[in-house]
Amino acid sequence: MAKYVAENYRLTRIYASTLKRAAQTARHLSDETGTEIKFDPDLMEFNNGLLAGLSREDADRLYPHVENLPIDQAVYGQESKVEFRSRAVNVLRRVLSENGSESVIAIVTHGGMVNQLYGALLHMPIGENCFFRTADTGIHIWEITEHGSYVIKANMDDHISGI
Numbered sequence: 001m002a003k004y005v006a007e008n009y010r011l012t013r014i015y016a017s018t019l020k021r022a023a024q025t026a027r028h029l030s031d032e033t034g035t036e037i038k039f040d041p042d043l044m045e046f047n048n049g050l051l052a053g054l055s056r057e058d059a060d061r062l063y064p065h066v067e068n069l070p071i072d073q074a075v076y077g078q079e080s081k082v083e084f085r086s087r088a089v090n091v092l093r094r095v096l097s098e099n100g101s102e103s104v105i106a107i108v109t110h111g112g113m114v115n116q117l118y119g120a121l122l123h124m125p126i127g128e129n130c131f132f133r134t135a136d137t138g139i140h141i142w143e144i145t146e147h148g149s150y151v152i153k154a155n156m157d158d159h160i161s162g163i
Contacts, residue, residue, distance in 0.1 A: 001025070001137035002032035004159035009104050011035040015095055016108040017043035025137065026108040035106070040094075042087045045110035049077025071127040085126045088116030096144065114140065121149050135160070 002025075005011065014037045016026030023039065030037045051059040063076045074080040079087075091107075099105055107117070111134050118124070118132045121142065134140065134155050141152040 001139065001159050002029045005029060005106065005139070006032040009033075009106075011106050012103045013038060013099060014106045014108060015040055015043060015091070017041075017045070017110060017113070019044050019110070022108045022110060026106075029106060029108065040091060042091045042094075043107065043109040043113055046084050046112040047077075047079040049074070049079075051076060051078070081127050084112070085116050085119060088113060089120045092117060092120045101145070114138075118151075121151075 006029075011029075011033045012035070014026055014030055014033075014035050016022050016037050016039050018039050018041045022043070026037050026039075029035070051063055054062070066075050069075065071081040074083070095105060095107065109117070114134045115132050118140075119126070119128075121144075124130065132140075132154060135157040137157070137160065139156040139159065140154050141156065143150040143152055
């Protein structure tokens with residue numbers, strides 16, 4: 001991914017989650033492109049509270065799924081769907097306000113946050129069961145202009161060897 005990006009884009013800044021895997025990926029990208037990283041805890045994955053670190057089996061046994069939970073409520077110390085989207089909206093606004101129209105930005109984050117950023121960009125209702133698939137090191141290319149926002153490519157993964 002880092003080599004592909006370095007060969008095809010002139011990054012002006014990298015924003016990255018502070019969580020280990022995303023931070024490591026961002027460092028590889030920074031090393032390959034010579035671009036500064038700005039670590040942002042708001043790019044972390046969904047906060048799943050008490051379920052963090054548990055196997056699926058243990059989480060299901062200890063913390064049963066709650067049906068029809070309103071989007072502004074959460075259980076088991078998790079963040080709500082509204083809180084998760086709010087983080088994405090704040091990140092997107094911050095990235096856009098900190099960079100000019102000629103900037104080329106990389107955001108290194110997690111699948112859930114990728115979905116929330118798409119929701120923020122496309123002004124989708126919170127809690128809709130519409131998901132944007134992303135591979136590990138999947139590349140999503142957006143162009144944001146004064147005339148509108150464009151999804152150029154979604155979940156591009158042909159940079160991964162063997163594909």
